[in-house]
Structure formats: structure tokens, C-alpha cells
Amino acid sequence: MTIRNPILPGFNPDPSIVCVGDDYYVATSTFEWYPGVQIHHSRDLANWRLVTRPLNRASQLDMRGNPDSCGVWAPDLSHANGRFHLIYSDVKRYGQTTIDGARGASLRDFHNYWVTSEHIDGPWSDPVHLNSSGFDPALFHDDDGRSWLLNMLWDHRPGGRRFAGIVAQEMDLANGGLLGERRLIFEGTSLGFTEGPHLYKRDGWYHLLVAEGGTERNHAVVMARARSLFGPYEVHPDGPVLTAAGKQGAALQRTGHGDLVETPTGETWMVYLCGRPLPVSDRCVLGRETAIQPMRWGEDGWLRTLDGDASPELVVEDATPSVASEPQRERSAFDTATLPEAFQWLRTPEADRLFSLTARPGYLRLYGRETIGSHFTQSLVARRQQAFAYAAETQVTFAPRHFQQAAGLVCYYNSTKFHYLHVTADDDGQRVLQVLSAIPTPLGSSVMTQPIAIDAGPIGLRVEVDHENLRFGYRGAASTEWNWLPERFDASILSDEATLPGLPNFTGAFVGMACQDLSGAGEPADFSYFEYVDGGND
Incomplete structure (x- = not known):
């Protein structure tokens, strides 16, 4: 229990x-x-x-x-x-x-x-x-x-x-x-x-x-x-x-910002935010999460944790029913008129300018909008990373005519830190695949991998994350095998702790789909599914 x-x-x-x-x-x-x-x-x-x-x-x-x-x-x-x-x-x-x-x-x-x-x-x-x-x-x-x-x-x-x-x-x-x-x-x-x-x-x-x-x-x-x-x-x-201040090695760090609730039977519980650092980099890619534990009122009228040492608890014993640490496996086929509940987008209330689930039934159509760093109208739809290790994949149909049009699979924290596997075109109109990474070095930097020529038609895109390590793969519509890019990427930059100087960092890592058209033509990309699988609470 x-x-x-x-x-x-x-x-x-x-x-x-x-x-x-x-x-x-x-x-x-x-x-x-x-x-x-x-x-x-x-x-x-x-x-x-x-x-x-x-x-x-x-x-x-x-x-x-x-x-x-x-x-x-x-x-x-x-x-x-x-x-x-x-x-x-x-x-x-x-x-x-x-x-x-x-x-x-x-x-x-x-x-x-x-x-x-x-x-x-x-x-x-x-x-x-x-x-x-x-x-x-x-x-x-x-x-x-x-x-x-x-x-x-x-x-x-x-x-x-x-x-x-x-x-x-x-x-x-x-x-x-x-x-x-x-x-x-x-x-x-x-x-x-x-x-x-x-x-x-x-x-x-x-x-x-x-x-x-x-x-x-x-x-x-x-x-x-x-x-x-x-x-x-x-x-x-x-x-x-x-x-958790001063408690080195505690699984739950950064604990604070709490609130109390009294149960119908008179017990007091506290919810609070926490962060779980990665074991090597000590960075919290999952952002600030919500935890809970029972509290007690002492005879002196003050509230304390059950053992009185003010420590957060990773495991709460003798609670109501038990909850298993089950892996998540979600596959969205985009066959409904509404976006699956796991997904969100950025900033704008005008969602119909970003995406449609009816323009091509059975697909999520993203319209090419502003850059992936835009604070205004950015066509990016994503869901939270909820475990240290996960895999996500999608398939996109996209026919860019030039380098200002791009669409693909993105691992995103904010406009200054992300890894973006995207389909675009070179100066000859050849469709290519590249990764654009925004790295929060002291002055900030953008890194682009060498382009890989790919054939026309739908293309599958996949990411696998294992703690600090991230890799991307791709495959044609008729293939069952993934082709893995030779580069390995640092997943830990998608965290509060990796930052440009002076910027707020209060969110967490997301994974999802994006589309840009910097020419202003609004070229769309159609995503046929999105699958997310993780190993549950690490």
C-alpha cells in the first residue's frame, strides 16, 4: 500500500x-x-x-x-x-x-x-x-x-x-x-x-x-x-x-511551493513541487513535478512531517490504494476532431492558425508559421516528457520547396534549447533531413548536422532518450528498420539548470511535432500518428 x-x-x-x-x-x-x-x-x-x-x-x-x-x-x-x-x-x-x-x-x-x-x-x-x-x-x-x-x-x-x-x-x-x-x-x-x-x-x-x-x-x-x-x-x-536543502542524495530535490488539504476523515496532506535530477549531469529535465505526503499537527499546534525531520518522501507507505509505476504507451492516430489531451501548443489562442485535424482526416496538419524560436505564432504541438527514458516517433508527409520550409520531430524546452530533427530542402530543391540544436552556452549557439538526402513521400522520424543521451532515427514509409543518425545529442540541456544568463527557466522538456515556413506561404505538413512510450516513474 x-x-x-x-x-x-x-x-x-x-x-x-x-x-x-x-x-x-x-x-x-x-x-x-x-x-x-x-x-x-x-x-x-x-x-x-x-x-x-x-x-x-x-x-x-x-x-x-x-x-x-x-x-x-x-x-x-x-x-x-x-x-x-x-x-x-x-x-x-x-x-x-x-x-x-x-x-x-x-x-x-x-x-x-x-x-x-x-x-x-x-x-x-x-x-x-x-x-x-x-x-x-x-x-x-x-x-x-x-x-x-x-x-x-x-x-x-x-x-x-x-x-x-x-x-x-x-x-x-x-x-x-x-x-x-x-x-x-x-x-x-x-x-x-x-x-x-x-x-x-x-x-x-x-x-x-x-x-x-x-x-x-x-x-x-x-x-x-x-x-x-x-x-x-x-x-x-x-x-x-x-x-530538501542540504540533503545530498535525496531523490526528490528542489522541494517547496506547497499547499495543504484536509481529507473527509480529518487527515492533513501536503502537495508540493519537486525536481528529480539526472544521475550524471544533476539536471532536472522533467522540470518541476508535483509530489504529496501526509503531515501531522503537533500538540503545540504546529504542522510537521510525520517523522518531524521536514524531509520529502519518495515513497509514502500505508496510503490508500497502491499505485503502480507503470510504463506509459500512448499512440495518437489523429482520427478525432480534437487534439489528444496529452498535447499542448505555445502561447496563442488561435489554434486553427497552427493546426487542423479535419483538413485531412486521419492526420494532424501543421501549418508552416514562424521560427521555432518565435514568441508569437509558432506551429509546435507537443507533450510532456514524463520519464528519464522514453521513445517517441511519428510519420510526416511534407514536400518543402526550399530551405525556409521545415517540419519534423522536436525535443523542446524553450526557444533557446531544443533538438529538432526536420525535413527541409537544399538549394537544388532536394529533400534533406537535418538536426538543428539550440545550445544554451554562455553566449548561445545553434548547431546543424550535415544534411542527409531523402526520397519523396512519407517519412518516419524517431527519437530515443536515455537519461542524458538522445539519438534520432528515420525510415521510409515502406521500411521497417530505422536508420540512426551518427550524432549523439545531450538531452540534459532540456532542463532548468542549463540556461543562458539571466533567463527564467521554470518549465520542462517536451517532445512533439513542428512546422515552419519562413517565406510566409504557410506550407503544411501532415502527421499520421504520434507514439510515446516510456518506462514509468524512474
Whole structure:
């Protein structure tokens, strides 16, 4: 009887959890991937399935132009007055100015919105803008019927604290209007980077949970309590409630950004984000994932892990039903009118400009759009990498006329790091196969393999990833054998840790299909299937 963490493998960070009756729901961040926010459902805290991505139309979300790792941050899911409430940030800018080489103003744009729905699978309302003073907004519903909006406060001024603490402001739950003035209720601890607030009430105490230490190896869940919502808050006497900081060799690292849920039988569980480093490179290609474990309230009224040492647990014993670490095998034949649920695309709500499942029945047609590094209209459809070792393949029909037209199979983190096996044409119009890699060296670099001439007609493309190692193969439609490219590629660059200086890295590795036409003609590519197979939770 065990739960093996993470419960949501692959890029699923910043979890927020709510229990409604016998149903549990967890919402996670999606950043620049569309539609926005993933919500998973469970009845037992062990087995989870994706039920909806609620931000799925232009009136709710348009991220064209958002930089990499911006977009939808840290959704908060709650339930009150017979409705679900979802609060989220749409981050439009992540940047810092410098003055003569010194640290200058860090000017960022965070817009916080509120949507509601009577049912978890929608329809969800159009958003109401709440504020833009910082990110990680959350709702607290007090037992007196009042609701409060929390968020971290961003201080952009040179020499400022940046993460200036947690603010609270009353919210009219009928229309999303904010009442009164915001008040700074908690300035954080010496760990710094105070963010991700959630508030709970228990035995007359207001318990404030925050993430601190930054989202890398010093990440932590910190708690403080007060008799008044506005404080003053005293910090937990033990230090962080949960962290992997300083615990070398722990399978779950970067643990933090938690949220609590109480079961119908009165047990308390915490969901939190985590990362699993590759054994050699120590990089987290699966991004920040979601884990869960039971907690306990002590006689002194403070929350602790079951053994009291604040450590994340890879395996939770004596949980409800057992969950097996089963391999995933998914084959999408593109024979329906909707995109299979595993797939997402980038930024734009105008999906019909990127792809069609009806233009050629039985195929996913991608229309050639902007470059694979575009922040606006990029024709790329992909799914999460969810294990250290996996294989994926597809077959594409594509007839490029020149080098500005390309389509193929891509392993993608963001616009600065990817490996892209694509079909294009040389100056003589001969169809060729190449790999374009974007490598996050200190100054950034692009590497292209030598072109391989290929015949006309459909061509199969395959990638196999084993931890840090990645290889590509191809075959003609009539062949059963794969031809493997001689080059081996570094899969570990598709991680948060491999980065150009100064850029945010908060997502994870994806694998999927892409198509570009830099001439503007929109030349399409037709993909007949996509298969993904992995070995389950490593």
C-alpha cells in the first residue's frame, strides 16, 4: 500500500489542492503552454487523471509575445459558495535593467486574474483583473464569510528587496472587486524569495504557508501563524516545514511551493513541487513535478512531517490504494476532431492558425508559421516528457520547396534549447533531413548536422532518450528498420539548470511535432500518428 512520488510526473509545478466532497483536485502551472492551467482529479490521493485545462479561449488568455517561462504562474484553486474559484498570474515580462553594470530596476509585469465555474470541467467564466502588484495570487475564505486575496509583493526599485513579502486585501466574491487597501502581513524569513502564499485557519490560529529559498536547491515550505489575519506572525520554531536543502542524495530535490488539504476523515496532506535530477549531469529535465505526503499537527499546534525531520518522501507507505509505476504507451492516430489531451501548443489562442485535424482526416496538419524560436505564432504541438527514458516517433508527409520550409520531430524546452530533427530542402530543391540544436552556452549557439538526402513521400522520424543521451532515427514509409543518425545529442540541456544568463527557466522538456515556413506561404505538413512510450516513474 504505497504512493510513489511524484504523483504528477513531468512538468507540473506549483500545485494547489482542494477537496470537494470525496473529490480532490490539483491545479498546476502551465507557463507559456496553451491552454492554461492543468487540473487533475483523484478520489484517493494516489491515482490522478487530467480533467481540464480551464483557460482555453482568447477572452481568458492570450500569451503571444510572452517570454519563455512567463505566462500562467502558480494557479490557486479553491471552492466556496457552491463554485470553484481559480486565481492565476499572466506574466508578461521578466527582465532587469542595469545601470553602468550595477543591478538596476527589475521591471516585471504580473497581471492577476480570477475565473469561476460551478463545475470543475467548466464552462469557466471570463477573467476579472484583480491586481498587478506581484505574482502567486491565492484566495483565502475565512469562516466569517469574508474572502481575502493574497499575493507576494514585487519591489522593482534598485536596491529593493524584490520579494518584499505577502500582502492581503479583502475581495468581494460576488464580482471580484477588491475592498479597502492592501496590507503587508508577512515580510518573510532570512531564506528570502518569499512567494506562493496560502492561508488556513485552525483552532483560532491563522496559519500562513509560503515558499522560500528560491525554486532551485534551497527551495522550502515555510509556515508562520498569528491570532489575527494581519499578524504579527511568528515563524515555525523548527524552521522549514519541508525542504530538501542540504540533503545530498535525496531523490526528490528542489522541494517547496506547497499547499495543504484536509481529507473527509480529518487527515492533513501536503502537495508540493519537486525536481528529480539526472544521475550524471544533476539536471532536472522533467522540470518541476508535483509530489504529496501526509503531515501531522503537533500538540503545540504546529504542522510537521510525520517523522518531524521536514524531509520529502519518495515513497509514502500505508496510503490508500497502491499505485503502480507503470510504463506509459500512448499512440495518437489523429482520427478525432480534437487534439489528444496529452498535447499542448505555445502561447496563442488561435489554434486553427497552427493546426487542423479535419483538413485531412486521419492526420494532424501543421501549418508552416514562424521560427521555432518565435514568441508569437509558432506551429509546435507537443507533450510532456514524463520519464528519464522514453521513445517517441511519428510519420510526416511534407514536400518543402526550399530551405525556409521545415517540419519534423522536436525535443523542446524553450526557444533557446531544443533538438529538432526536420525535413527541409537544399538549394537544388532536394529533400534533406537535418538536426538543428539550440545550445544554451554562455553566449548561445545553434548547431546543424550535415544534411542527409531523402526520397519523396512519407517519412518516419524517431527519437530515443536515455537519461542524458538522445539519438534520432528515420525510415521510409515502406521500411521497417530505422536508420540512426551518427550524432549523439545531450538531452540534459532540456532542463532548468542549463540556461543562458539571466533567463527564467521554470518549465520542462517536451517532445512533439513542428512546422515552419519562413517565406510566409504557410506550407503544411501532415502527421499520421504520434507514439510515446516510456518506462514509468524512474
